[in-house]
Amino acid sequence: MIEEFSKFPGIGKKSAQRLAMYLFRSKDQDFQKFVDAVVALKRDLHSCQICYNITEKAICSICGSEKRDKSVICVVEEASDILHIERANEFRGVYHVLGGVLMPLKGIYKEELRIQELLERVKTGNVLEVILALNPDTEGDTTSLMLMKELERFPLKVTRLARGIPIGGDLEFSDDATIGRAMAGRITVK
Ligand SMILES: [Zn+2]
Structure with missing residues (x-):
């Protein structure tokens, strides 16, 4: 158990x-x-077929909602980033979970990310804006630049979050108001 927890x-x-002892004494x-929660995590949850958010159904509640604007796609690194942006209550579009950022030293290249899946969504022609909401660190910036290149050939607007989030900061550790401001004041890059 200690060995398994050490991998977290x-x-x-x-x-x-400490965690293993806590469980032993519980x-x-x-x-x-x-135990039930651990089993349910893998049994009941999977990725949304459209945006790769975590969901109990085939399509997540955001993609399935008629109130969400499907013409605006916000690209995030991980599904957990969606929770943080949703909490800010500013964004009314839909998401695309990239599944990470480029990290060649750790063996994460373009092919490991859901870029083709994003381009497929964009190809339908109904997308008017793609918001790049990756974390503002070196890897996030490199990945954003690469995505901008990939999106160049499509007739749509590409924006990035305003720099309300501190450099090297993380969506995860930014408060709701900061994320809200960064989203509202997003900058057009294409
Ligand atoms: Zn979805």
Whole structure:
């Protein structure tokens, strides 16, 4: 168990030991709840067929909603970024989860990201704007530039979030108002 917890992001050996001990000492019913949640995570959740958000259905609630503007696609690194942007309550379009950013040193190249899937969505011709909402760090910027090139040939607007989010910052750690401002004041790059 310690070995398995050690594989979690941000969990060192000591924390892994604490977590394993916590589970060992937990009441039977609490332990069972934990086990059920772990099993349900893989059994009940999957990626949305359109945007790759995490969902219990084939298509997520955002893609399935008639209230969302399908002509505006906001590209994010991970499905968890959607939660942060949604909390800010500013964006009314739909999303596309890229599944990471370019990290050649870690073996993450263009092919590992859902770029073709994004281009397929754009090709339908109904998309008027693509918002690049990747984290404003070196990898995010490199990936945004590459996406701008890929999107060049399509007759649509490409925008990036305003720099309300500190350089090297993370959507995850930005407050709702900051994300809201960054979204509202987005900059047209193409
Ligand atoms: Zn979706």
